Structures are given as structure tokens and as C-alpha cells.
Amino acid sequence: MESATASCGLPLSGVTVLDLSRLLPGAYCTLALADLGAEVVKVEDPRGGDMMRSMPPIAGGASVYFQVLNRNKRSLTLDLRAPEAARILDEVAARVDVVVESFRPHTAKRLKVSAADLRARYPRLVHCSISGFGQTGPYAERAAHDINFVALAGLFEVDQPRGQEPRHVPRMLVADIGAALHALAGILAGLFWRERSGQGSTVDISMHEAALAWLTFPAARALVAGGELGPSELPITGREACYNIYQTAEGRYVALGAIEPKFWATFCERAGRADLIPLQYSTGEKQERLFEETARLFRSETRDAWLSRFQGVDVCLAPVNTVAEALSDPHVAARGAIARHAGSRFILTPIRICSSLPDDPGADTPARPSLVGAPELGADTDAVLAAAGIAEEKRRELRERGVI
DSSP: OOTTOOOOTTTTTEEEEEEEEOOOHHHHHHHHHHTTOOOOEEEEEETSSGGGOSSSSSTTTEHHHHHHSSSTTTEEOTTTTTTTTHHHHHHTTTSSSSSEEEEOOOHHHHHHHHHHHHHHHOOOEEEEEEEEOOSSSSTTTTTOOOOHHHTTTTTHHHHTTOOOOOOOOOOOOOHHHHHHOOOOOHHHHHHHHHHHHHEEEEEEHHHHHHGGGGGGGTTTTHHOSSOOOOOOSOOSOOOTTEEEEEEEESSSSEEEEEOHHHHHHHHHHHHHOOOGGGTTTOOOHHHHHHHHHHHHHHSSSSHHHHHHHHHOOOOOEEEEEOHHHHHTTTTHHHTTOEEEETTEEEEOOOOOOOOOOOTTTTOOOOOOOOOOOOOTTTTHHHHHHHTTTOHHHHHHHHHHOOOO
């Protein structure tokens, strides 16, 4: 039996991905593919590259956003609008397994990078399009960003107290990251299907629908029973005391998630307020008074005192961390969720795959990729095009004309 310190291989080793996307959704999807072992070649415009390269804040001469999203990738410069681009891209695409693009449908067709264009020539290709509204429907050609998808999907109503107008811009890009994860699932399903059937796949991901997916719980009553969006049956709206955020004595905060009656009962007993146990799911004024009593209780001690009191006790109590605290959390460190490279830290995508059983004392540990920083613009152009059979003299000519 091998040592427990041995590592499983990366499951997508040998898979090559051509990333034609821009900004966040495609970049996060292909980052996850890279973390799973795929070789990702990022195609960028030779005149400045992905616009995310120049988005502030800048550190070390490049955007921090670009750096965290594009580690472990290669950079190929190619002006997709140039007359020769389609032929060059065709040579490269002949050697890849997956193409990811994020253009609107008409733009993808004009640039000859749509599924119809590429899969007609390479039927084993898994082609993934991440667009605002998908490849069909009346909104397919609309321009939009995360805030628009959130607005259209009704998430502002879910995230605001009832009766109040939405007043804040969400800082979590839920449609973008949601679309990236759905794209990842679609690509992996496409690769699996290819292994079974020998055929490629077309994956059509809509960022609008990725935002809509977050309504699965909040809109459950309306979806199943019809009618208007009603109050949730789960205490996840901030109306119930058992599932809420509370300020402590020194002005810090804790999050209580005692949904189950057993957790709520344990919390009340340990807090010296067993009289509150029967009121967990009371309604109206009783629930409002319960919240006020619970809030008063938490304000009586510091955050650390509360956390110490419930250390090792199942009540679902957690500190509301700052970003700095979240990144330095001891559990995050123990899991190896953040890795260091060249003085920077990177959050690894949270997918760990290993063939051995986790409770086997000799089990392998899931492999993690060797970290490589985000590439310089066009750093791998010559290597990628040479592998595609494009001669050095031709590459020199293309570079002189600004095509690569």
C-alpha cells in the first residue's frame, strides 16, 4: 500500500482547453479546469489582451483580478477579426478538446468561433458558450452585466426586506460565478459523454438563467403552489431569530444558524434562556420580541466570549469574519484551500478528486496543481502556433502585421 502522503493524479491531465472568453465567467470556469489538470490556452487580442488585464487595482504591473483568474494558463495573442484568424484558430482548434467562448451569438458567428462553425469541422469537440441570455430567445443579443441579470431574475426582491425598495448594488457576482460553475458542469458532462459516445457536445450557458437558478428555494412556494412569492417555509430570510446576525458587546458580529429545533434548544439552554425554546417558530409580534430578546442577549457579551461558550457545541454559531480573517482561518489553512506563489496567495477552486477511499489509512491525497502565475500577454504564442504547424517565418509575418 502506498504512503498516505502520495497524491492522486489530476483527472483532466491530457485535456486541452482553448479559452476565447473575456472577463469573469469564462475565466473562472477555465481556472477550475486548469486546477483539475487541463492545459488552458487563453486567446487574447494582441492590442492589450483581455480588458481585465488593465482593471485596477494594479499590482506588479497587472490587475489583481486578472492575476487571480488566470494563473496556470498560457497566453496566445490572435486578432480574431483579422482575415487570417479563422484559419489560424482552425489549426489550433484541431488539437484541443474543449473551446470556451463568451461572445453574443451573432458575434461568435461573425468571428467563426460558434459551435456551428467549430463542431462542424471537429465533431468530437466540446464547445461551451457562456453568454448573457443563451443562444436563443428574444434577449439573446442584449448586452448586460451581473447587476442586470440579478435584476431580471428577481433576486433583488429576495435580498431586500419586504416592502422596501432595492437600494444597494450587490458586491457578489452571483450570475457570473453561477454561470462559470454551470459551464464547468456542462463541460465535464460533455467530456464524459464523448468518452461514452465518441461525439462532442454543445454547451449553452445563460448568465441570466444562472441567476434565475438562485430562485429555486425562495420561489419554491410560487413555483409549486402558484400565486405570488410568499414567505419562505425555511427561516432564511432574516425574519426569524434562530437564523440571523447579531451584534456583540464590542460591536463585532456573529451568525446564528440554529434552524433545527435541537440546535435552537441547545443554544437557549447554554445561553441561560431555556424559556425561549418554545418560541423558535412563533409568528408576528412574538417572533419580533424573540429577536429583540436574542439580540439583547448577544449584546451582553463579546464575540469571543460567545464563541468560547459554544466551542465544540452543535448550535451553528460562527463569527462574521472580515476578509482578512476569512483568508487566515485555521481550517482554510489546514485544508490547503489557499496556496502561495511568488509572494501572492491564490484561492484554489474547491474541487478535490481522488480514486482512493478517504477513510483508508493509506489513502492518496487529492492532487493539487503546481502554481504558475498568470501569463504575460502573448507569452505562449510562438509555442502554441508552432505546435499547430505554423512556421516561424509565417509567425513573424503575422506578428509584423499585428495579427498575433
